[in-house]
Amino acid sequence: MADYDLAIIGGGLNGVSVARDAAGRGLRVILIEQGDLGGAASGASGRLIQGDLAVLERRAFRRTRTALAERDIWMRIAPHLVRPAHFVIPAHSDERPPWLLRLGLFVYDRLAPAGSLPRSAAIDITHHPIGHALQRPFGTAFGYSDCLVDDSRLVVTTAVDAAERGAVIRTGARCVRADRGNVWRLVVIDRGQRQVITTRSLANAAGAWTASVAETVLRAPPPRTAAVRLGQIVVRRLFDTENVYVLQNTDRRLIFASPYQREFTMIGTVSHSFVGDPAAVAMAADEVTYLCDVANRYFRERIGTSDVIRSVAGANLVTGRPGKRFAREGTVTFDARRRKAPLLTIFGGDVTTARLRAEQAVSRLLPFYPMSKPWTAKAALPGGDFPQAAFEAEVEEARERWKFLSADQALRLVSAYGSRLDQVLGEAKTKADLGESFGADLTEAEVRYLMTKEWARFPDDILWRRSKLGLSIDPKDRERLAAFMASTAPG
Ligand SMILES: Cc1cc2nc3c(=O)[nH]c(=O)nc-3n(C[C@H](O)[C@H](O)[C@H](O)COP(=O)(O)OP(=O)(O)OC[C@H]3O[C@@H](n4cnc5c(N)ncnc54)[C@H](O)[C@@H]3O)c2cc1C
Numbered sequence: 001m002a003d004y005d006l007a008i009i010g011g012g013l014n015g016v017s018v019a020r021d022a023a024g025r026g027l028r029v030i031l032i033e034q035g036d037l038g039g040a041a042s043g044a045s046g047r048l049i050q051g052d053l054a055v056l057e058r059r060a061f062r063r064t065r066t067a068l069a070e071r072d073i074w075m076r077i078a079p080h081l082v083r084p085a086h087f088v089i090p091a092h093s094d095e096r097p098p099w100l101l102r103l104g105l106f107v108y109d110r111l112a113p114a115g116s117l118p119r120s121a122a123i124d125i126t127h128h129p130i131g132h133a134l135q136r137p138f139g140t141a142f143g144y145s146d147c148l149v150d151d152s153r154l155v156v157t158t159a160v161d162a163a164e165r166g167a168v169i170r171t172g173a174r175c176v177r178a179d180r181g182n183v184w185r186l187v188v189i190d191r192g193q194r195q196v197i198t199t200r201s202l203a204n205a206a207g208a209w210t211a212s213v214a215e216t217v218l219r220a221p222p223p224r225t226a227a228v229r230l231g232q233i234v235v236r237r238l239f240d241t242e243n244v245y246v247l248q249n250t251d252r253r254l255i256f257a258s259p260y261q262r263e264f265t266m267i268g269t270v271s272h273s274f275v276g277d278p279a280a281v282a283m284a285a286d287e288v289t290y291l292c293d294v295a296n297r298y299f300r301e302r303i304g305t306s307d308v309i310r311s312v313a314g315a316n317l318v319t320g321r322p323g324k325r326f327a328r329e330g331t332v333t334f335d336a337r338r339r340k341a342p343l344l345t346i347f348g349g350d351v352t353t354a355r356l357r358a359e360q361a362v363s364r365l366l367p368f369y370p371m372s373k374p375w376t377a378k379a380a381l382p383g384g385d386f387p388q389a390a391f392e393a394e395v396e397e398a399r400e401r402w403k404f405l406s407a408d409q410a411l412r413l414v415s416a417y418g419s420r421l422d423q424v425l426g427e428a429k430t431k432a433d434l435g436e437s438f439g440a441d442l443t444e445a446e447v448r449y450l451m452t453k454e455w456a457r458f459p460d461d462i463l464w465r466r467s468k469l470g471l472s473i474d475p476k477d478r479e480r481l482a483a484f485m486a487s488t489a490p491g
Contacts, residue, residue, distance in 0.1 A: 002183040004028045004168075005369060006362075007199035009175045009213055011035075012042035013155050014330075014346045015205035017358030017376075019162035019169070024379070025362060025371040029167035030197065031159070032188055034174035036461045038155030040207050040278065042351070043465050044314030046232055046256060046269040049074055049082050049147035049352050053089075053246070054254055056108055063329060067352045068112040071147055074355070075116070078149075078381045079388040080418030081157060084117055085148045085258070088130050089246040090138040090298065091122075096248060098140060105144050117145035133239030135300045148244065148258060151351060152465035153416055156454050160382045171455045178202060178218045184341045201365060203344040208278035208315035210347040223333060223345055224319060227275065231283035231313035232268025233291050234260055234471070238299045247298050255294045261468055262408060264309065267291045278315040310471065317348045330357050334364040342368060383418025394419065404431045409441045416467065424449045436484065439477030440469040447481065451488060459485060 006022050008015045011033025019031045033039075051068040074082040091098040105120035125131030125141045159169050173190035186197045206213040211222035237259070239245070244258040253270075260266040270287045288311060292303050319331045330349020336342040346361045359374045386394055391414070398410045402425050405413070413421050424446050428434050435444025442462070450456035450466050459481045463470035473481075 002198040002200045004030045004197065004199040006030075006201050006203060006365070007032065007175075007184065007186055007197060008203040008205050009178075009217070010205035010207055010209070011037040011155070011159065011169070011171060012040055012205065012207045013038070013151075013158070013351055013354045014042075014207070014349070014357065015203070016155050016158040016162060016169075017354045018203050018205060018344070018346060018361055019167045020158050020165070021355075021358045021362040021374070021376050022365075022371075023162045023165035023167035024375050025373075027362075027365075027369060027371060029162065030199065031162070031167060031169050032173045032175050032186075032197075033169075033171045036171055036457070036465060037159050037169070037455060038152035038465050039461075041230075041314035041316050042155045042207075043152035044230075044232075044312045045149075045151040045351050046230075047148050047151050047258065047266070047351075048256060049149045051108060051111060051146070052350075052352075053104060053108065056104060056111075061107075061111060064108070065111040066356070067350070068108075068116075070353050070356055072113050072116045073377045074149070074352070075147060075388050077377070077379065078154065078157070078384045079386060079391055080383055080394075080415055081154050081381070082147050082149045083391070083415070084145055084388070085242070085244050086118075086143055087146050087244045087246055087256075088123065088125075088141045088143050089248070089254075090125070090134060090141045092138060092248075094248075095250065095252055098142075101142050105142055108144060120144035129241050130243055133241070133245075133299055133301070135296075135298055143243075146244070149351060150415065154351070154381075156466060157381045157383065160454060161379075164382070169455060172457060175213070175217055180218070180220075180340055180343070182339055182341055199341075201342040201344065201368065203346060203361065205346045207347060208281075208317055210317055210345060214345070218343070220335075220343065223317075223331065223347070225317040225331075225347070226273060227278065227315050227317055228271050229274035229281050229283075229313060229315050230269050230271045231287055231311055232266050232270075233283070233288055233308045234264050234266050234310040234312065235295075235303050235307050236265070236309070237263050238265045238295065238301050238303070245298065247294050249294045249297070255291065257295060257299070261471060264471060266312075267295050268312075274315055281313050281315045283311045283313045319348065329353070332357060332361045332364070334361075336368070383420035385419055402428060404428075406441070412441065412467075413446075423453070436480075438481045438484070439474060440472040442467070442469050442473070442477075442481070444484070447484065448488070451485065457485070458482075 005027040008031040023029045051064040056064045109119040177187040179185045184199045184202045214222040247255045333345045395414045
């Protein structure tokens, strides 16, 4: 008998979503990730959970409706990680006349599940706080609702759920060979050790590496794909409100400027075709300039490339043939040749629809295994077992229970851990009870929790993926954190 029913190569959002779905349906699952969970594209996203106005503009109504339904599911199952946001699109007639925007948003509202989020509305921003940050007096903006997600925490939290349902999650483990017979025989290098794992079926969820994993690891024909590089920049905070500004550029692209942590603004996304090693993907200088220029068309506060605090880039796959339009909505393929163990391939698409994609992928295995029905749309992710409307109350309760928390700290911690915050802070009565402090508001208690329960191994796993405190921590604190982690065995 094989060791597992399903092995998954890749711990991005597609891979962990398959692991969660399959483990909850009763399969014996292992997930193998060569680096850290969410360490590639899934942790570098523009953090938008949306129906996507640009998609709607291409009249892909069904796709928009599906994404808006998935947006609602995320809000229900992960109310701490997926938060509603008010998006504003300043109107001017250069790119899209206001009537067209109004019409587009009218359709957008109608495609969303009834009563989910406030509908769109025209706003006079001449003297409105939304208009304060803008450079020239836009008379009108259109406001509408979508969500922002903590992308890398969504990946890690999904993996936690998968693990609690029995999946084995291995990070720092690379699949280097997979031989296909009536079962798969995988060779994995895990912290320098060679291991052999057998599994009845395999999912290739290796993101931008999917084609190269197919060719070199599985020795199977690669899917027809092209790679795109996407990226965002982070600069100081450019506006005081909590809105996401949707900026129309002269090339008709929509660029989003969103609040990032408390002190920063994230601006993106730009995309470009890409050839090369996905591990080495970085934004090009002209892409950074492009994003600064778009922001400078709108905001009073001007920015240049020297104001860029961080750029975030990742590579993603799109399907199609050269010369034809590429499909960006994500791909699931299934290969179940006679007497050969099944192979699922899942890549691309957006964060918004990852849950559904995983559900569809795992369902392809139904003829092979007895398994229970799809379930992931209804079960809260760890820490997400409270209604979206109760988020502020959760933050208040945290401040009541752990009186030493500042308002900002409580907000950050509830946004990250939701109702599981007690597993991080326990019975602490004072700040000192949380042990050593590593700068920003990162404490030993949180670091230990992340090492024990969330597979954190290195400072970057904590500072850039399980939190975004990397932007606020100084090099000395980082060094102390590294020393602490090196001397602490995960519990
Ligand atoms: C910059 C950027 C911005 C984006 N913005 C948005 C957005 O705002 N909204 C939205 O909905 N979507 C957005 N997306 C899309 C979305 O983030 C991605 O499509 C999605 O996260 C892809 O997930 P994945 O699991 O397929 O790939 P990845 O997250 O790249 O994961 C693949 C994993 O496979 C691992 N791997 C590869 N080879 C091996 C091997 N041999 N052994 C073990 N592990 C291996 C890699 O280390 C990697 O971690 C964005 C994407 C990018 C890149």
